[in-house]
Amino acid sequence: MSLKLSLHTKPDVPLEADVICPDKLNGVNETAIAALTVFHGNDQTALGDFFTVKGQCDGEIQLEGDLANVKHLGSEMTIGKMIIEGDVGQHLGACMSGGEIVVEGNAHDWVAPEMTGGKITIKGNAGHLIGSAYRGSPIGMQGGEIIIHGDVKNETGNTMRGGLIAIGGNTGDFTGVNMLAGTIIVLGEMGIRNGASMKRGTIISMHHAPMIPTFSYVCTYNPTYLRMYLSYIRKLGMEVSDEQINGNYKRWIGDAIELNKGEILLYANE
Amino acid sequence: MSENIKIVKNATCTFCGCVCDDMELTVDLDEKRIIKAKNACVLGRAWFAEHTIGDWPVAMIDGKEVSKEEAIEETAQTLVKAKFPIIYGLSDTTCEAQRQAVAISDIIRGTIDTTTSVCHGPSGLAFQGVGESTMSLGEVKNRADLVIYWGGNPAASHPRHFTRYTVTPKGMFIPNGRKDRTVVLVDIRKTPSAPVADLFIQVKPGKDFEVLWALRALVKGKNIDPSIEEETGVSLATLEDLVDKMKNCRYGVLFFGMGLTMTRGRHFNSGAIMALTTDLNEFTHFVTKPVRGHGNVTGADNVLSWQTGYPFGVNFNRGYPRFNPGEFTTVDTLSRGDADAAMFIASDPASNFPKVAIEHMKKIPVISLDTKQTETSNLAHVAFATSTYGINTGGTVYRMDDVPITMRSAFDSPYPDDEEILTAIKKRVQELVWAKQGIKIAVGEARVA
Numbered sequence: 249m250s251l252k253l254s255l256h257t258k259p260d261v262p263l264e265a266d267v268i269c270p271d272k273l274n275g276v277n278e279t280a281i282a283a284l285t286v287f288h289g290n291d292q293t294a295l296g297d298f299f300t301v302k303g304q305c306d307g308e309i310q311l312e313g314d315l316a317n318v319k320h321l322g323s324e325m326t327i328g329k330m331i332i333e334g335d336v337g338q339h340l341g342a343c344m345s346g347g348e349i350v351v352e353g354n355a356h357d358w359v360a361p362e363m364t365g366g367k368i369t370i371k372g373n374a375g376h377l378i379g380s381a382y383r384g385s386p387i388g389m390q391g392g393e394i395i396i397h398g399d400v401k402n403e404t405g406n407t408m409r410g411g412l413i414a415i416g417g418n419t420g421d422f423t424g425v426n427m428l429a430g431t432i433i434v435l436g437e438m439g440i441r442n443g444a445s446m447k448r449g450t451i452i453s454m455h456h457a458p459m460i461p462t463f464s465y466v467c468t469y470n471p472t473y474l475r476m477y478l479s480y481i482r483k484l485g486m487e488v489s490d491e492q493i494n495g496n497y498k499r500w501i502g503d504a505i506e507l508n509k510g511e512i513l514l515y516a517n518e
Numbered sequence: 519m520s521e522n523i524k525i526v527k528n529a530t531c532t533f534c535g536c537v538c539d540d541m542e543l544t545v546d547l548d549e550k551r552i553i554k555a556k557n558a559c560v561l562g563r564a565w566f567a568e569h570t571i572g573d574w575p576v577a578m579i580d581g582k583e584v585s586k587e588e589a590i591e592e593t594a595q596t597l598v599k600a601k602f603p604i605i606y607g608l609s610d611t612t613c614e615a616q617r618q619a620v621a622i623s624d625i626i627r628g629t630i631d632t633t634t635s636v637c638h639g640p641s642g643l644a645f646q647g648v649g650e651s652t653m654s655l656g657e658v659k660n661r662a663d664l665v666i667y668w669g670g671n672p673a674a675s676h677p678r679h680f681t682r683y684t685v686t687p688k689g690m691f692i693p694n695g696r697k698d699r700t701v702v703l704v705d706i707r708k709t710p711s712a713p714v715a716d717l718f719i720q721v722k723p724g725k726d727f728e729v730l731w732a733l734r735a736l737v738k739g740k741n742i743d744p745s746i747e748e749e750t751g752v753s754l755a756t757l758e759d760l761v762d763k764m765k766n767c768r769y770g771v772l773f774f775g776m777g778l779t780m781t782r783g784r785h786f787n788s789g790a791i792m793a794l795t796t797d798l799n800e801f802t803h804f805v806t807k808p809v810r811g812h813g814n815v816t817g818a819d820n821v822l823s824w825q826t827g828y829p830f831g832v833n834f835n836r837g838y839p840r841f842n843p844g845e846f847t848t849v850d851t852l853s854r855g856d857a858d859a860a861m862f863i864a865s866d867p868a869s870n871f872p873k874v875a876i877e878h879m880k881k882i883p884v885i886s887l888d889t890k891q892t893e894t895s896n897l898a899h900v901a902f903a904t905s906t907y908g909i910n911t912g913g914t915v916y917r918m919d920d921v922p923i924t925m926r927s928a929f930d931s932p933y934p935d936d937e938e939i940l941t942a943i944k945k946r947v948q949e950l951v952w953a954k955q956g957i958k959i960a961v962g963e964a965r966v967a
């Protein structure tokens with residue numbers, strides 16, 4: 249039987265609930281879960297003050313209610329599954345290394361910063377800095393998958409070094425900035441200054457995008473690995489057409505200021 | 519003019535980040551005002567002239583005059599009760615007062631942020647990400663033979679920057695002053711600063727990053743496509759000429775302003791200019807510096823960094839400092855409706871914040887400390903009137919190049935200074951928090967501020 253947490257009192261200020269994570273709740277009984285610590289602003293209170301706890305966690309947690317102001321859910325998660333019915337606040341799945349999180353609504357900024365493994369799916373939109381490095385940190389996301397069906401804002405995959413980010417909608421500016429390695433697929437349009445300072449890694453978009461002056465055009469081609477990637481995300485429910493899977497892509501390389509080994513692939517048959 | 523005149527030599531002007539400390543003030547002690555400020559620029563003269571002693575009460579609660587003690591008690595109770603209290607402002611007060619504000623936010627486990635977050639906050643982020651090759655303004659005066667201003671208009675905002683530090687003064691290795699220096703101005707329009715420059719480069723609005731990036735590439739010997747002109751409005755030849763100047767100077771400096779930090783790209787724009795400076799150090803000595811606005815905003819960065827480890831947007835909710843601009847910066851905590859109490863020190867966010875932030879301010883208890891009545895003090899639950907730093911209060915301020923300068927007061931004010939009020943608030947919140955913790959936390963765990 250899975251564990252169900254339903255929000256009964258909406259927090260007035262941000263609620264930091266990093267205890268809500270299968271690793272920490274597996275096998276714990278209802279009363280003990282309700283007594284676990286959460287931070288309501290600066291007030292250290294109990295999880296039960298906000299959530300009704302029902303069942304026991306056998307690896308799966310279901311969350312209900314408007315969690316837009318609830319932060320740090322699934323922090324450092326390594327196993328299990330979390331299903332979030334509505335919207336969710338910042339720092340979802342921060343530093344997670346395994347397991348799966350599914351969000352039916354929208355997510356806020358900082359989805360899965362510095363993630364090393366596992367999978368996050370967001371059916372709605374998300375904010376800035378998806379899969380990024382925390383400020384001052386040298387490496388962002390290193391592995392795992394982030395699948396977002398809607399739009400996102402700026403700095404997607406800032407300093408990422410591995411893994412896959414797939415965005416169904418549009419991205420803001422500086423997608424893949426400082427990227428070290430890894431893959432970002434954007435089915436919608438990208439903002440400006442994508443891939444600035446990137447060393448390696450791949451950014452793919454289905455639309456034309458403005459290039460910064462330190463990127464240069466190389467060729468138009470049809471790479472095999474891309475077909476596999478696109479077929480994979482289509483299987484996950486993203487809208488990818490046959491033309492896109494079989495089509496040609498313009499390859500730009502950069503950033504010349506850095507190693508010049510990063511690539512941006514733009515769908516050529518648009 | 520009365521007979522009771524006092525001359526204050528080597529006084530300090532704190533209106534802008536230049537913090538000129540060579541003022542000669544003539545004070546009319548009967549009328550309690552400064553009648554002359556020798557050496558000050560227009561802005562400095564206005565600053566000294568407008569700070570007379572007002573006649574509003576020292577403390578008010580909901581618009582009614584109360585004693586200072588009552589107001590301090592109400593402030594402390596409000597702050598301790600709040601779950602997400604924020605403290606903001608701090609750029610126009612002394613480092614001594616800033617220190618007390620940090621202590622208060624630590625005790626109440628609040629969030630502290632300064633006006634840096636709405637001016638050069640992006641530069642703060644870039645310092646952390648890219649690093650800063652820095653200097654003092656004295657070095658610029660004595661050594662710089664190439665001075666570049668990017669996205670700023672010091673002739674209007676920092677009138678004595680050119681004459682005191684960067685363009686006209688003669689220095690140890692710049693014996694002929696202006697003649698020995700090359701001055702370049704880069705901006706999106708011709709400003710009053712342009713006539714000072716030998717070379718003015720006009721960039722299309724919002725294209726600073728692209729120009730800086732192209733310069734970085736050229737400095738590193740990479741090719742840039744001539745189509746750069748169409749995109750940015752600056753020809754390849756101009757860029758190559760500028761790179762030539764930069765590589766071949768003896769000591770170059772890049773000053774940048776809010777034209778860079780507050781336009782699209784923000785911290786990446788500041789980061790680009792800092793990275794360009796780093797690149798240039800392969801060839802010659804090159805430094806960079808943001809041209810900071812308010813008198814002691816640099817001090818606010820320094821005090822916060824020194825006490826919490828981070829320059830702005832610091833949160834203590836969990837008992838230890840965390841830094842995350844966008845999450846803990848004041849515009850965001852107000853716009854999202856996170857904050858449930860706010861204390862504004864020497865700043866008037868109600869007049870310049872986005873509308874949704876101001877709307878939220880009206881819903882929560884606000885405490886304001888200011889030298890004059892402002893829109894913020896008008897909507898405040900508790901409003902303190904304090905004396906003006908550098909005029910009625912001594913203390914320490916930091917010049918924009920992180921050089922601390924000690925100020926003296928020119929004449930006394932009947933109002934208390936920010937430090938005095940904040941120290942009293944700190945003492946009271948500490949007592950209240952200890953009383954609260956006595957119930958919730960076992961003895962021995964209580965933190966001592």
Ligand code: SF4
Pocket residue numbers: 531532533534535536537538557558559560561562563676677678679
């Ligand atoms: S330049 Fe700035 S600090 Fe100097 S006198 Fe003018 S306003 Fe005051």
